Amino acid sequence: MALSEQRAVSEPMIAAAVHARPAREIIYRHSIVVRLTHWLNALFLTLLLMSGLALFNVHPALYWGNYGYPGVPTVLTITGALDPETARPVGTTRIGDYSIDTTGILGVTYDANGRARPGAFPQWATGGLGLALARDWHFLAAWLFVINGTIYLLFGLFSGHFKRDLAPGRDQLRPRHILQDIGNHLRLRRPRGEAAKRYNVLQKLSYLVLIFVLLPAMLLSGLTMSPAATAAFPFLFDLFGGRQSARTIHFITANLLLIFVLVHVIQVLLFGVFNLMRSMITGRYVVKPERAT
Amino acid sequence: MSRIISRRGLLTAGAATLGSTLLTGCNRLFEGASMRPLLDFGQLMSWKAHRLLLAGQPLVREFTLADISPQFPPNGTEMPEGFEYFELLVSEFANWRLKVDGLVNKQLELSLDEIKALPGRTQITQHSCDEGWSAIGQWTGVPVAQLLKMAELKPEARYIVFHCLDQLEGESYYESIDLFDAFHPQTILAYGMNGKALPVQHGAPLRLRVERQIGYKNAKFVTRVEAVDRLGPIAGGKGGFWPDRGYQWYAGL
8 A cells, every 4th residue: 555655656647646546436326126116117118108109099189178089179190191192191290280291200100011001100119009908908017007116106215215315415406506417417427426326416306207297197197087097086087187188198298208218218328328227237336436637 | 056157047048038029029929818817917906996996886077068078979880780770760669678687586678668767867977988089978867776676686696788789790789797887876778868869879779878987888779688697608708799809898997
């Protein structure tokens, strides 16, 4: 120890920095419950999304209010039809009064053989499920999602996971810190040292919105579509403004979840896919030391 | 053998299984017969959970006249084929009778006028199709519970089957519900819709309203109510035209 310090003094600056750098530290980041519920949640949400898109394909229109059927003004429709002049299949996505040609992406998609297929969402996204099977899968996955989510919520509450890991620290809520964190995200700077040992404030806030707003909204708007569930909880109609509004909110929230997942995965790829994947599989996460300045 | 090797072996085997599953395609995974027990378990969970939640038999929300939707798309058959129904229609269902039989002490045969003379119920409720659309209508009819009381249900009866006049794909439409739903005050056989006689496309002269379940459970053109102890011996054995074709028998969601 003393020897290396003495040697460091006599060697060039760069070597000194290397020697002075503390060893990289391995922390235990994710408990077994968080890791298991995370991956199960990923699986169940995938099943819910695919079967949900299959269900949307059966009646590819969204309405607002209590009722909605062909002829009632729509919030969104995704349709496929043959162009009367060119006989070319055209996919049209209509949001309110605004129409977009989405041929190839939505409404009409092409399969592996280049054949045009009608349908709001493509077959690879819906698993090709028909109505009966899509309903079975959707409701089974919903049960599993609820059971898994309940285990996570109880664990988060009683183990101190929410308080310790997800509640932003007082220092993190200062406007200056938040602005700094936004800057870090925009410059794609990887956290190091002490800062890497806890979630950053934007990360904490997005997890909190996901866990306590988006996922519960998904469940409750889903229940509002059930005639039995609304018999037990009629206030759901008032909460969402009717069964068709709930269906529309269910769809919008699903899209927000999808955006969350995309950003989440992109960030994992950008901020050290190996380290982050290992931490969510084994729990162990390597904290890189602060950069010498 | 170290634990690391066995764990690695496990991961490799898991990855290989996952890979081959993805290669053989999601469709086979989704539709595989091996998944059927799991999916049936999901259905059973929903049915039993709803029975617990609804143990107090609360009423579904009833809407006001102003909430009735301007149109009400008809499900399924809009006009039964064949001379038999045509004859009933032109005679304004004068010779039509509703049979109540099966596991009952007193078989009934009621004319439309006799049914209308029974204590009735009018309700404005939401009809939701499993496809995703919904409409609101007003229904007037006789509670199924009323008919079952008159016919004196035997203690071994567990399900009520509704046989219909219409055919789809060459087979008679039918549906069935458990006694929990059959005795709910809003479960009625309706002969009126939106203040008028039940229109043909909505199942004239009599249709089922089972308000805590999805559209296809609400059988139209009902001509016979049968009390049974099991559903297996009837038609495809799954308790309904659509359940025989892979759809859920309990459709509370």
